[in-house]
Amino acid sequence: MQAIRMHQTGGPEVFALETLPDPAPVPGEVLIDVEAVGVNFIDCYHRSGLYPQPLPFTPGVEGAGTVCALGTGVTDWQIGDRVAWAGVPGSYAERIVVPTDRLVPIPATLTAEQAAAALLQGLTARVLTTETCPLAPGDSVLIHAGAGGMGRLLIQLARARGARVITTVGHADKIPLARAAGAERVIDRRHEDVLTACRDWTAGKGVRAVFDGIGEATFDTSLAALARRGMLVLFGQASGPVPPVDPARLAAGSLFLTRPSLFHYIAEPTALRAHATAVFAALAAGELQLLIHQTLTLSDAAAAHRALESGQTVGKLLLIP
Known part of the structure; x- marks a missing residue:
């Protein structure tokens, strides 16, 4: 598979598109064919070293795709299930292994691109306005x-x-x-x-x-x-x-x-699933409107970061492996 790798921290130029072996799911994980990846500021923080990560590192913490292999003993997901995740590193890749308790199902009414564009930011916006500072x-x-x-x-x-x-x-x-x-x-x-x-x-x-x-x-x-x-x-x-x-x-x-950090609010799988269900339901009902600024290829990850950090984007940036 192909994936973006960084062997040092710095600007977008540290990204390299490399060919890596497909990851193998262990018990409690599934392997996913990645269909869309959300680009977020936390990815920039990982790349710059502001939020240090072990190197070499594949950035990206949000995406959507289809389950293609199961770890031993996994019964709560099946091959072919459409799923999304947030907070799992390694998403700038064609395939990723994700713990089963970090996955949420994508409703039939939404595309993988919509799910990848909405999940991390949608979860954050919902948590901030309902739990961190409940608005009235x-x-x-x-x-x-x-x-x-x-x-x-x-x-x-x-x-x-x-x-x-x-x-x-x-x-x-x-x-x-x-x-x-x-x-x-x-x-x-x-x-x-x-x-x-x-x-x-x-x-x-x-x-x-x-x-x-x-x-x-x-x-x-x-x-x-x-x-x-x-x-x-x-x-x-x-x-x-x-x-x-x-x-x-x-x-x-x-x-x-x-x-606040979103991941402290969705650490429990039940909380993650409840908030994600609410975000996806609002999208499906048209109560929440997405704006996807641009979709780019995986090889354009550096360009995506430059665009995001320039402040010139509106809406969401996606990478399509």
Whole structure:
């Protein structure tokens, strides 16, 4: 099989397309023919060394495909089952072995591309808005990067819970995409002051919550945009890690700061299956709309990372082995 391998950390140029033996499933695992792979910022963190991994390493933690072989004693899945996974490294490949308790079934109404585009970000958006910071009708929230794959899902799920959404985008061309997702107010952060816009939008009160996946470049603004007892949900660091923070800064409004990881919320198979079922059901019902920015071949993994890190993408990037 072919797979993307990295033998050192660094920029996208460290990726190489290599031919490797097919992996063999052990008890508790299945072998999957990979049909679509989601490209995510966590892949960039693995590649750069921000989140260290043993080398050599095959990146990618999300995908969808068809079961083609079973490990000894596996009875809960069958050859031919259509499945998706999130949080399993090694997905930038034509085949992957996945533990059976990390798999979720793909409904017949969805394609493998839809499943791979929705699972990791959909799970994250659902967990953030229902468990990390449960939103209620009337809550005002700021969501950064509202035209991206993650931002658009967050906007839609926040609106589904009755929240009002103000969001930021990095270019005026992205404003219609964020509005179409349900944002009430869209800020072009290149030409508007985000904090002033949030204060004006909330009549000076600040927002109930901020969902920030950008990190260093937006952290101070995100914290300042909060209302009293508001919560900053820092779930990513696309612009770089946030420097150390003095907890005394939170006393300005009895604020809450959290740095959640999706995988702590879906560690139990029952939780993973419940959240995935809800995400896929919303997709199948048309309540959640996906936007796939581009599909690329496995050999274009480096180009996919450059596009993602440039901030010019809208929606999701997929690799098709």
